[in-house]
Structures are given as C-alpha cells and as structure tokens.
Amino acid sequence: MRDLSLQLLEWYDANARTMPWRVPPDQRKAGVAPNPYAVWMSEVMLQQTTVAAVREYHNKFMSLWPTVFDLAAAEDADVMAAWAGLGYYARARNLLKCARAVVDNHDGIFPNDYKTLLKLPGIGPYTAAAIASIAFDLPETVVDGNVERVMARLHDIHDPLPGSKPALTEKARALTPAQRPGDYAQAVMDLGATICTPKNPACGICPWRDPCDARIAGTATELPKKTPKKKTPTRFGIVYVARRSDGAWLLETRPESGLLGGMLGWPGSDWGDAPVPNPPIEAEWQPLNEEARHTFTHFHLRLKIMTAQVQMDAQPTTGAFIPHTDFQPSALPTAMRKVFDLAHSTLRNT
Template sequence: MQTESAPFSPPITSATAAPAQAALLAWYDRHARALPWRIGPADRARGVMPDPYRVWLSEVMLQQTTVAAAGRYFHAFTRAWPRVEALAAAPREAVLEAWAGLGYYARARNLHACAGVVAAEHGGRFPETEDGLRALPGIGAYTAAAIAAIAFDRPAAVVDGNIERVMARLFAETEPLPGVKPRLRAHAAALTPAQRPGDHAQALMDLGATICTPRRPACALCPLRPGCAAHAAGIAGELPARAPKLARPVRHGHVWAALDGQGAVWVVRRPPSGLLGGMLALPSSDWTAAPGPDPLPPVPGAWEAIGEVRHVFTHFALRLTVHRARIDPLPGPGRERAAAADAMPTVFAKALRLIG
C-alpha cells in the first residue's frame, strides 16, 4: 500500500487544511472499506446517494460495538425491516429481541421510537440538518453529525473514537481524555471540508480503524503524516492520553433458571424502563452493592446453585449466582417460554449457557 506525500508541513493549520483534506480523500478513494451500509467513493462520485435509514441504523449499532459485530445485526434488521416505516410498524418486543446481544438496550427502545417519529411526523424522511436530527428520539450530537454528513453531505464535524485519536495525534494534544474532547472536536470541525464532507468523515473513520490504530500506528502509510505534529515529535503511539480509570463498582444478584420436562426455560419480560428494559430475561433478584443471604426464589422448587456468571456494564460489573430447578409445568399466565439465548441480553444468555 503506497500513499503520496501531501505538500504541507506540521502542524496543520487553517492555511494548510486544504492539502490535508485532498490527501485524505485521495487515500480514501483508493482504500475505502467496503461496508454493508456504505456507498463507496466511486458510486458516490457517480451520484449514488446513501440511504439515510441505513446510515442511521448503522451509526446507532456501531456505538460501543465493532464493525464486525454490527454487520450481522445490520443485515438481520434490514432484511426484517428494509424501510423506516417497516421498523416503525414492528412490535417493540420484536425489535428488542432482534437487538439482543448488541447491548445498551435503551438504544433499541429509542431506535423504535425514532422510527415511529420519522414515519408518522416526517413522512418517512429523515431531517437533513443536525438540529432537525437531534430533535429525534435517541439521536445525539455525534449521530446527528454523522447522518447529516454521510447521508446528506452536510459539512458537519463527525467525531467518534477513531477520529478523536486521529485529531489528538495530528495536533499533538497531550491533555488526557475526556477533558480534551472539546479541542479535538474543534480541530475536526476546522478540518471538515465543504466539498465531500461525508466521504471526509468516513475517510477519517477508516484511517483510525486501519492506519492510525490505538497501538503501533502505521505512520509510514498515513496520508496525513507530513502534517502530523505527534509523528514529528515521536509521540504518536502515546496519544491520546487518558485520565486514570476509576475502579468499576461490583454489584451482586441471583438469577433463577426453571426448566420443564421438554427443556424449555421460563422467561419473563423486564419492566419497560431502566437497564435492559423491555427485554426477555430469566427471573432475577435486585442487584445490590454487597452480597447478602440468598433471597427467596420466584416460585417454590428444588433449587440448586450451579455457578456464577459475570458481566460488565458501562458503570458497574455484575456477579450473578445462577440457580436451577425442574419446574413442570412452568409458571402460568403472563409468562413466556423460550430457550433461545439469542433472544436475551448477554448477561442472561451467559446464565443459560451455564445450565447447558
């Protein structure tokens, strides 16, 4: 893989932004990743416009997960609901179950709510401006900028984790994250071109994912190397700096797996709001800061503790003691029966795998 040197010198300023933009887009035209939701630069140059629905769906899925993990879910969602109106008309429970495993389930609830607003109040068309997009449920500053830039070619400053890393190195910002975020965003905004802003944003994403990686960045292949202040100072691999992480608190709880004679498992639906709201789950206790005596199980039975599962959420780690019993028939009305781990959040899928 070869890249040309652009005629600018570190650090990049407003006077040298144009050559940096041109070098980055020339690199993207040759090396853009083929992604299921992306219109590549060659098609885009021929006038093919991205589908805002697919851009929105992918950006929500890509928050806190990888491209590889999001791809499978993206294909499943677009097969089941190829247009925003179809997603809006789907039962929310079906959307939540299709989302199971992606985590951050409030996003799935907001996804369904947003689809409903776009279908009912906007005739199935997403707003084209950042302000209009931010008025929709679940769309924050980053997602609004990404949709505006990628779907509508608006000159919006898109700043995800990859782009933060590129900006921190390009401008040798040594202040730790998260305090430096406003400056990184300002740098990204100053570098955003009026022409091809969507391709520019995706080029920065690809650069961070494939060249300007967290460890051992491939500076020799980077189209922005001539203007990179961190590379010039020999500190690219040290940036972005991060503030020391606080210890994540641990919570404790219990989960009960009741099986009938056919191997079906008793599942319940969690309350509609709160963590994992509206998702199918195994019955569980409250999650407390300290372990306590075993609580009463949800139904009488010959319960046995068979092990522990551990799971990490954004703000805490969870340890669940798993109890198993044969209950036949499974508890009655208002309850659901299912054995499929892929219809549940990961923490409960782990418990199901433990019972075999």
C-alpha cells in the same frame, strides 16, 4: 489546512473500507446517494460497538425490516430479540421510538438537517452530525474515538480526554471541507481505524505522515492521553432458572427502564452489594457451582444461579412459562444467555 482534507480524500478514494451501509466514493461521485435509513441504523448500532460486531446485525435488520416503515410497524419483542447480543439495549428501544417518530412526524423521510435530527429519540450530537454528514453530505463535524486520536496526533495535543474533546473537535471542524464532507467524515474514521490505530500506528503509509506533529515529536504512540478511570465496581445478583415438567421455561420481560430494559430474561433479585433472594415460584431450588459473569460499561456483574424442576400446576409470582418449542436462547441478552449456557444441562426435559 484544507489541502490536508484533499490529501485525505485522495487516500480515501483508493482505500475506503467496504461497509454494508456505505456508498463507495466512486459511486458517490457518480451521484449515488446513501440511504439515510441505513446510515441512521448503522450509527445507532455503532455507538460503543465495533464495526466487526455491527456488520452482521445491520445486514439482519435491513433484511427483516428494509424500510423505516417496516421497522416502525415491527413488534417490540421481535426487534429486541433480533438485537440480543449487541448490547446497550436502550439503543434498541430508541431505534423503535425513532423509527416511529420518523414515520408519524416526518412521513417516513429522515430529516436532512442537524437540528431536526437532534430532536429524534436516541439521536445525540455525534449521531446527528454523522447522519447529516454521511447521508446528506452536509459539512457537519463528526468526532468519534478514531477522529479524536487522529486529531490529537496530528496536532500533538497532550491534554487528556475527555477534557480535551472540545479542542479536538475544533481541530476537526477546521479541517472539514465544504466539498464531499460526507466522504471526508468517513475518511478520517477509516484513517483512525486502519492506519492511525491505538497501538502501532502505521505512520509510514499515512497520508498525513509529513504534517503530523506527533510523528515529528516522536509522541504518536502516547496519544491521545486519557484521564485515569476509576476502578470498576462489582455488583451481585441471583437469577432463578425454572423448567416445567413439559419442558417450558420460566422467563420474564424486564421493565422498560434500566439495564436490559424490555429484554427477555430470567427472574431474579436486584443487582447490588447484597442481593435479597426473590424466587419467582415455590420450588426446591438448587444452586449451581458456577456463577455467570458479565461486564457492563460501568460495572462487573456476578450472578448466582438457582435452578429447579417444577410441576405442571406450579404458579409463578412473576414471569410466565414459555414452551420449549417457542424459546430461543439467541433472543436472550448476553448476560442472560450466559446463565442459560451454564444452567440448561441440569434441567433436562422430563
């Protein structure tokens, strides 16, 4: 089975994807070491997010905060605003917590072993294994969705995910080599992303074409099998978009815990089956004909939008008015940006 690892590394040497955080295989062989800070940041950003979406954000964060010391010293609001649009905002909060833990407890040097990495905020088993492998070239087993798919097909495993994850991890562990484990981990993920794709895998040019049990059995497109998901529920809410006569917008910073925690947003109700109206200020609220719709991991959200123009002496019970010149819609999370896109044209600066 180790020969398979060598075959894949040969393929990777010729076909490795270019990533902002990646040291290409030829440079890695020449002794160029990856930047653990850049690798860590990429792995946090890539949690449940595509490479295409992460590239721009990774470049932006590395430009704004080029070292872990810079990120640890950053203002929370600035980091949350830069993260806006990437989703899963708990990752941004953990990014700050982890950066500060590395600076405070490890002198700004990322730990180079799996167990210590696992103790850092926001780093779970997969992320710890990925950092240890890719940044420090340790033989840890890195298993993401791409690797699960490759292993299920290579060994023709039909037990559905997530129950089959331990078996697939063992198969991946058996193939992880002692030499160049960091490159190998990236090679398997590249194989899944570019060749062994979910639909229409390019089996004809796959370096593991001949030993692939699923290709031989003709079952590759069926794998990996997954346990059927439950129907995604829908929650409802009300948001209030108020603009003062001088153009200022009424916004609030959401609580640290919960969805969109720590992000800037419009005041509103709780989200549920029957939201209770909760206007943040006395005003003549007018409903929009359109609602904002957004899908999170576990539910769909439908937001009724109420708008109002208010006078300079209006006093909100929650949130604060932000001058129009200081307000950046791009700093809003996607769900709240959708609200703004629908509502702003009805609230002209008077």
